[in-house]
Amino acid sequence: MSQVPQIRIPATYMRGGTSKGVFFRLQDLPEAARVPGEARDRLLMRVIGSPDPYQKQIDGMGGATSSTSKTVILSKSERSDHDVDYLFGQVAIDKPFVDWSGNCGNLSAAVGPFAISNGLVDPERIPENGVAVVRIWQANIGKTIVSRVPMIDGQVQETGDFELDGVTFPAAEVPVEFMEPADGEGAMFPTGKLVDDLEVPGVGTLRATLINAGIPTIFVNAEEIGYTGTELQEAINGDDRALAMFETIRAHGAVRMGLIQHADEAASRQHTPKVAFVASPADYVASSGKSIEAADVDLLVRALSMGKLHHAMMGTAAVAIGTAAAVPGTLVNLAAGGGERTTVHFGHPSGTLRVGAEAVEVNGEWTATRAVMSRSARVLMEGWVRVPGDVVPLA
Incomplete structure (x- = not known):
């Protein structure tokens, strides 16, 4: 019987709006998964627990719904007028692929809080108290998102009294602004008609x-x-x-x-x-x-x-x-x-x-x-996710 040691990767499990997902810093991924391709997709599918013919994702972090089969990769932005680059991967539940074709608007609310807490935003842009304005580059669709994250004593405020239908408990309000949200480079109405x-x-x-x-x-x-x-x-x-x-x-x-x-x-x-x-x-x-x-x-x-x-x-x-x-x-x-x-x-x-x-x-x-x-976001768990070592090369 073969035995393959597991590897562990720093990760944070977060709720953003009415979705949940596993968040990674790009720099923390195994080297082979730091670039788009099969190694990255294999890793994210194994983390989430896909593909699963039982459609339960029991052997992973996914929750067997579209709202909970999600992954996010963040890094300091390569653009001088943005703070963080945000890449979203929607993991299929029963099929072996990760869909990179769009954004997740709900998890967008968690990007700013994660970026601040994980050192991806210049400390000079983060007030001790008040609201931190985080400029996000949404890499899937090439658009800007502006998130306004409440801060208390230098820490992201997560609890509060803002209620969002679809989320059981109240939390801190995080307004999210999508700039020029027409998706892609084509016309907003691709056929040229409203109906x-x-x-x-x-x-x-x-x-x-x-x-x-x-x-x-x-x-x-x-x-x-x-x-x-x-x-x-x-x-x-x-x-x-x-x-x-x-x-x-x-x-x-x-x-x-x-x-x-x-x-x-x-x-x-x-x-x-x-x-x-x-x-x-x-x-x-x-x-x-x-x-x-x-x-x-x-x-x-x-x-x-x-x-x-x-x-x-x-x-x-x-x-x-x-x-x-x-x-x-x-x-x-x-x-x-x-x-x-x-x-x-x-x-x-x-x-x-x-x-x-x-x-x-x-x-x-x-x-x-x-x-x-307006959405809300909260860290649910942080530490490491573990996957079998043969899922992705370590170098």
Whole structure:
């Protein structure tokens, strides 16, 4: 029987917004994993516990959901006008790959606190008390994020009374601002239209808003696919036919957006794009038992991540929602009542969320200038993760 000693790697397990992930400093990774490639992916998959045909990630740090199968690599920024470079890896649960195609908006809230606590931000930029402004370069999509981290006696403040639906306990508020959040280098509306007729085999022709902001997202109307917008996770995730329908919508939307050439390529690009459905306000009971009144929200949104209905709302999808709501005529904007707006308050399965966004039209083309929302973050555990020594070369 062969025996391979385990290696240990400094790591921190953090919650950011409604997600959790394993955070690493680039310098702490084995040398072979400090650059993109197979060695890095093998290491991160083994840390998280993937691929797992049982879809439980028992032998790793993952929590067997899209919200908890995440990794982050941080380093001092190579850009003089930024503090930290942030790379996000979404680890597939039952398949052997790491998706590097997008950002995680929720974990973005934990980047600033981690960077400060782990020596990645110039001490001169960190006040003893007050708010530290951390300038983050989001390396997956080449965008700037500005995080405002509360400080007390030279330490990151993690506890507080800020409540976030989808997170059980209150914590310190961390406002996160996404600058020029249109994803990638292409147009914010890649087809040039605010609403498309999207042909989906086996489903029909759906009206859809296809937007690159925060993360590429496909929005459709709930009523066109047989829903009300008040659904909770079990209504979707326990229905294999529904999940197959959403994946088909996602795949054909990805083709229309120019993200892939053929629909079958979507299987190897699980993180992006997202697919979401919207509806006008209605009363419902959130997964926590909290009553959400129609009068308290502008619209309802449900979004899928990694093939399942999300328990709350992905941070990047919230940016897409806020940005789309700011553009008159999109499906998101129309569900919210139409007109011009700079903030939107929407209902999701766990409760509600408010996001602000600004969009401008220049020469007939829309672009987003900024989006902002408040999240919270907290260190759950820190020390070392261990993996078998044959997972990645040590040099």
